[in-house]
Amino acid sequence: MAGTIVADTLTHxxxxxxxxxxxxxxxxxxxxxxxxxxxxxxxxxxxxxYVDAATGNGETNFTNSMDSSSFSVPGSHSDNNSFYQVxxxxxxxxxSSKVRVRTYDGAGSANDDEFVSHAIFGDLA
Amino acid sequence: xxxxxxDNLTGKTAAGNVTVTSEGGAATFQLQQGLAKAWHDANAxxxxxxxxxxxxxxxxxxxxxFHFSFTNNMNSANFATSTVTSHAEISGINxxxxxTSQYNARVWSRADALSYxxxxxxxxxxxxxx
Numbered sequence: 001m002a003g004t005i006v007a008d009t010l011t012h013x014x015x016x017x018x019x020x021x022x023x024x025x026x027x028x029x030x031x032x033x034x035x036x037x038x039x040x041x042x043x044x045x046x047x048x049x050y051v052d053a054a055t056g057n058g059e060t061n062f063t064n065s066m067d068s069s070s071f072s073v074p075g076s077h078s079d080n081n082s083f084y085q086v087x088x089x090x091x092x093x094x095x096s097s098k099v100r101v102r103t104y105d106g107a108g109s110a111n112d113d114e115f116v117s118h119a120i121f122g123d124l125a
Numbered sequence: 126x127x128x129x130x131x132d133n134l135t136g137k138t139a140a141g142n143v144t145v146t147s148e149g150g151a152a153t154f155q156l157q158q159g160l161a162k163a164w165h166d167a168n169a170x171x172x173x174x175x176x177x178x179x180x181x182x183x184x185x186x187x188x189x190x191f192h193f194s195f196t197n198n199m200n201s202a203n204f205a206t207s208t209v210t211s212h213a214e215i216s217g218i219n220x221x222x223x224x225t226s227q228y229n230a231r232v233w234s235r236a237d238a239l240s241y242x243x244x245x246x247x248x249x250x251x252x253x254x255x
Contacts, residue, residue: 002136002138003137005129006127007127007128007129008126008127008128009126009127009128009129010128010129010131010134011128011129011130011131012132013132014132017128023145023156024145024146024147024148025148027154027156027159027160028158028159028160028161028251029147029154029159031205031252032205033203033204033205033206033220042203043203043204043205043252043253045154045155045158045159045251046154064147064151064152064154067148067149074207074209074249075205076207076208076216076217076248077218078217078218078221079217083215084217106239114220114221115218115220115221117205117206117207117218117220118205119205119207119251123147123148124148124151124152124154125147125152
């Protein structure tokens with residue numbers, strides 16, 4: 001039988017202490033590295049699907065939803081002639097259950113990037 | 126308030142799986158998978174790591190092109206890497222140059238047709254350790 005520990009602080013013998021809210025709040029709640037052109041998820045956490053919404057527009061759907069559409073999405077792309085953008089919740093493309101990441105070429109046109117990588121930080125529902 | 130004093134956290138049922146209850150209480154997630162496995166703050170001008178976690182060093186492959194070597198390796202070359210830079214430059218990665226023992230970060234200049242540029246690079250790695 002698995003055990004459960006309820007605690008507010010973790011203390012290491014040499015590395016110091018950390019209150020457990022940093023563990024809960026500071027952990028990534030999802031991440032993905034995928035090929036945007038083929039909409040293929042190569043590695044992920046808490047991702048139910050990675051969908052090609054349009055050219056240069058990838059939708060990452062969460063298995064367990066966030067508590068709101070406000071969360072942080074640091075990420076990167078792999079093409080030098082490309083820009084990475086997270087869609088605002090006001091567009092409806094990013095909600096508590098999904099995030100849209102777009103990539104553009106240097107001229108501002110939608111462009112499929114070979115690799116897109118991002119992580120999600122925020123509160124789960 | 127309770128405090129756990131320990132050097133190691135290990136799952137009881139599976140050693141690599143410690144679950145944490147979510148903020149809202151509706152879900153649990155795996156502690157190990159949600160933790161960053163490495164991060165860097167590097168200054169390309171000095172070719173040095175200002176600060177880092179789980180990295181043994183960086184290799185300057187040329188202007189704006191770096192490899193960061195892990196102290197403890199990942200279990201595959203597929204892991205998520207997020208990088209940023211400063212000023213008006215653009216930061217990215219070359220995923221095809223990732224391996225279990227290193228990852229790549231790149232910086233490009235917006236001012237001169239997206240050529241490589243030396244500048245600050247910072248990044249995090251998410252995925253599974255070996």
